[in-house]
Amino acid sequence: MWTITRAGLQAPAAQALPSECPHCHAHAQLTPVSVPDFASLQRDAPQRVGIVFRCNACGVPRFFRFTVRRQESERIVLAGNGQELERAPERYAFGYLPANVARLFREALACHASDCFNAFASMCRRSAQAVFEDLGEGGRLRMFDTLEDIIELCELDGDTAHLLRAVIFGGTGDRDASLPDVDASHAGVLLEAMKDLLYQTYVRREKLTRAMRMRRFFAAQSGRRLAVVSARDEALDATDGEAGPQADSA
Numbered sequence: 001m002w003t004i005t006r007a008g009l010q011a012p013a014a015q016a017l018p019s020e021c022p023h024c025h026a027h028a029q030l031t032p033v034s035v036p037d038f039a040s041l042q043r044d045a046p047q048r049v050g051i052v053f054r055c056n057a058c059g060v061p062r063f064f065r066f067t068v069r070r071q072e073s074e075r076i077v078l079a080g081n082g083q084e085l086e087r088a089p090e091r092y093a094f095g096y097l098p099a100n101v102a103r104l105f106r107e108a109l110a111c112h113a114s115d116c117f118n119a120f121a122s123m124c125r126r127s128a129q130a131v132f133e134d135l136g137e138g139g140r141l142r143m144f145d146t147l148e149d150i151i152e153l154c155e156l157d158g159d160t161a162h163l164l165r166a167v168i169f170g171g172t173g174d175r176d177a178s179l180p181d182v183d184a185s186h187a188g189v190l191l192e193a194m195k196d197l198l199y200q201t202y203v204r205r206e207k208l209t210r211a212m213r214m215r216r217f218f219a220a221q222s223g224r225r226l227a228v229v230s231a232r233d234e235a236l237d238a239t240d241g242e243a244g245p246q247a248d249s250a
C-alpha cells in the first residue's frame with residue numbers, strides 16, 4: 001500500500017500503478033515528483049489525494065488520484081490502486097490527412113481519451129463532414145461503401161451498424177439528423193471504424209503514392225547512374241582508340 005509520512009511517499013513493495021506510459025508506451029518506472037505535504041493532509045483530512053509522478057522513460061508527468069484509506073498519527077494510508085487522471089489520446093497518422101480533417105479528428109480522439117463519448121461522436125460527425133467537403137459526393141459514396149465493408153467484415157449487429165451510419169452519415173443532406181446516444185462500448189466501435197475509414201480514404205492512398213514516388217525516384221537515379229557509367233565507358237574506349245596510334249608513333 002501507499003503511505004505518506006513526514007519523510008514523504010512510501011511505495012508498496014510491488015509496482016501498483018500501470019507501468020505502460022500512455023505518452024511514450026514504454027514500461028518504465030515512475031518517480032514521484034509532487035506529493036501532498038504530510039502536515040496539511042493531517043490538518044485537512046481529505047478523502048482523496050493527487051500525486052504527480054514522472055515517467056522515467058519520456059519525462060512526461062503522470063497524474064494519479066488515490067483514495068485515503070485511513071489516517072494515523074504518523075502516516076496516511078492510501079488505497080493500493082491510483083486512478084490515472086489524464087490519458088494520452090490514441091495515436092494516429094495525422095500527417096496523411098488534410099489539415100482540416102486532421103484538426104477535427106484530433107479533437108475527436110481527445111474527447112474519447114477523456115471518456116466524453118457523446119462529444120466524441122459529435123466530433124466524428126464533424127470530421128466526416130470535413131472529409132465529404134474535401135472529396136465531394138463521389139468520395140462520400142465511396143466512404144459509405146467502405147463503412148458497409150467494415151460492418152460486414154466485423155459482423156457488427158444491426159443496432160451498432162445503424163448507430164455508425166447515423167453518426168457518420170446522419171449529418172449530410174438538407175437536414176442534420178440528431179445524433180444517437182453513444183456509450184463507451186459504441187464509442188470503441190465508432191473509434192475503430194473512423195480510424196479505418198480515414199485510413200482507407202487518405203492514409204492508404206497517400207502511403208502508396210509516396211512509396212511509389214520513392215521507387216520511381218530511385219529507379220530514375222539508378223537509370224541515370226547506368227547511363228553515366230556507359231557514357232564514361234564509351235568515352236574511355238574512344239580515348240584508347242585515339243591514344244593507341246599516338247603511343248605507337250612516339
Ligand SMILES: [Zn+2]
Nearest residue numbers: 021024055058
Ligand atoms: Zn513515458
